[in-house]
Amino acid sequence: MADSTSATTADPEAVVAANVRRLREALGLSQTELSRRARLGTRDMAVWGIENGKRRINIADLHVLADALGVTAELLLTPGADLAPQVRQYEARIDGGITETVAADAVEADDYGLLHFFLRGERVFLTSVARVLCVREAH
Structure with missing residues (x-):
């Protein structure tokens, strides 16, 4: 007879719910901030x-x-997945010949034409999308 824990982890929605919560907390994001980033609405209730x-x-x-x-959708569906945020080094080449190297685990453009680089939920770099010539992962 299976215990209730294995039954819960077998349910894909329960697995995703647990993984979303663990990763959101590891990144230091509030439910409101994750809702905004995912464009699920601005209310806490979505997440x-x-x-x-x-x-x-x-x-x-x-x-x-x-x-x-x-992360990938597949990772969110994986019971007990290693959800440590992947910190990457990015090179952002800005007009005027400036190159910024930024450590971040998330990058997003907003509706106001700004490009945000985040590390553990904190914005570490911000620039206008219009000034960015290219962004690439540094090696």
Whole structure:
């Protein structure tokens, strides 16, 4: 007879809910901030509902959450996945010949034309998208 723990982890929505919560907390994000990044709305209730099994997770939600958390949808569906945020070194080449090297685990452009680099939920670099010539992962 299977115990209730294995039954819970076998449920894909429960696995995603647990992984979203663990990764969100590891990144230092509030439910509101994750909702904003994933464009699920500005209310805490969207992420709260997913994390607490009150909101069904559809394929679109799964992919936008994965993108916002900097992981793959497959990883969110994996029970007991290693969810340590992947810190990467980025080189941002800005007009005027400036190159900035930034350590970040998430990069996003907002609706105001700004490019944000985040490390553990804190913005570490901000620039105008119009000034960016290219962004690449540094080797």
